Amino acid sequence: MSDLLLIDDDRELCELLGSWLTQEGFQVRACHDGHSALAALAEHTPGAVVLDVMLPDGSGLELLKQLRSDYPELPVLMLSARGEPLDRILGLELGADDYLAKPCDPRELTARLRAVLRRSQTPNTSGQLELGDLCFSTARGVVSIGDHEIALTVSESRLLEALLRQPGEPLDKQTLAQLALGRKLTLYDRSLDMHVSNLRKKLGPHPDGSPRILALRGRGYYYSA
Numbered sequence: 001m002s003d004l005l006l007i008d009d010d011r012e013l014c015e016l017l018g019s020w021l022t023q024e025g026f027q028v029r030a031c032h033d034g035h036s037a038l039a040a041l042a043e044h045t046p047g048a049v050v051l052d053v054m055l056p057d058g059s060g061l062e063l064l065k066q067l068r069s070d071y072p073e074l075p076v077l078m079l080s081a082r083g084e085p086l087d088r089i090l091g092l093e094l095g096a097d098d099y100l101a102k103p104c105d106p107r108e109l110t111a112r113l114r115a116v117l118r119r120s121q122t123p124n125t126s127g128q129l130e131l132g133d134l135c136f137s138t139a140r141g142v143v144s145i146g147d148h149e150i151a152l153t154v155s156e157s158r159l160l161e162a163l164l165r166q167p168g169e170p171l172d173k174q175t176l177a178q179l180a181l182g183r184k185l186t187l188y189d190r191s192l193d194m195h196v197s198n199l200r201k202k203l204g205p206h207p208d209g210s211p212r213i214l215a216l217r218g219r220g221y222y223y224s225a
Helices: 011-023 034-043 060-070 085-093 106-121 154-164 173-180 191-203
Strands: 003-007 027-031 048-052 076-080 098-101 128-131 134-137 142-145 148-151 213-216 220-223
Touching: 003 011, 003 034, 011 027, 011 106, 027 034, 034 060, 048 060, 048 106, 060 076, 060 085, 076 085, 076 106, 085 098, 085 191, 098 106, 106 154, 128 154, 134 154, 142 191, 154 173, 154 191, 154 220, 173 191, 173 220, 191 213
Parallel strands: 003 027, 003 048, 048 076, 076 098
Antiparallel strands: 128 134, 134 142, 142 148, 213 220
């Protein structure tokens, strides 16, 4: 059974989603503001967090920043009643593993959660991947470039691993989405592009200044060896 922390000030929604997710085999705790959520996380780190953008004591996006700093490998799925494209982009830029607009179909929420949990809980015993000045520990989800260590989110780790296993060979977006997000991309879904953008920023360029991850129009993305 996977345990979840649901952070949303809509108590009725928390009750409904909690009831549904419990029936689906999850163990659910709910917090209704950022302060109580941080206290709950300090006591116990759940398998995943479902986080609303709007909270009574601050922005869920600001809380997401703190979660990414304190719990870099904790899977986070964002919810937003507004469902604005800018909210989705900001959430993904700040490191959310996935994003859904409210009201959401509980079945889709369940499927998204299971996908991100599968990725975070799948044991990876392949050790490390090395390419040029980059060394990636697949088990720890940490990249070393020189003396600098970079922690990656679950989605970023899966994405980088897929690219490093086929350096110089483009992987199409749907294939990468299945490997990194555990699902297919929907129409106008920019989730994968945002995760690639985040990964590019974290890794920086090669020592010669050339980009590490390149896009090939109509073919997808590849890691430049």
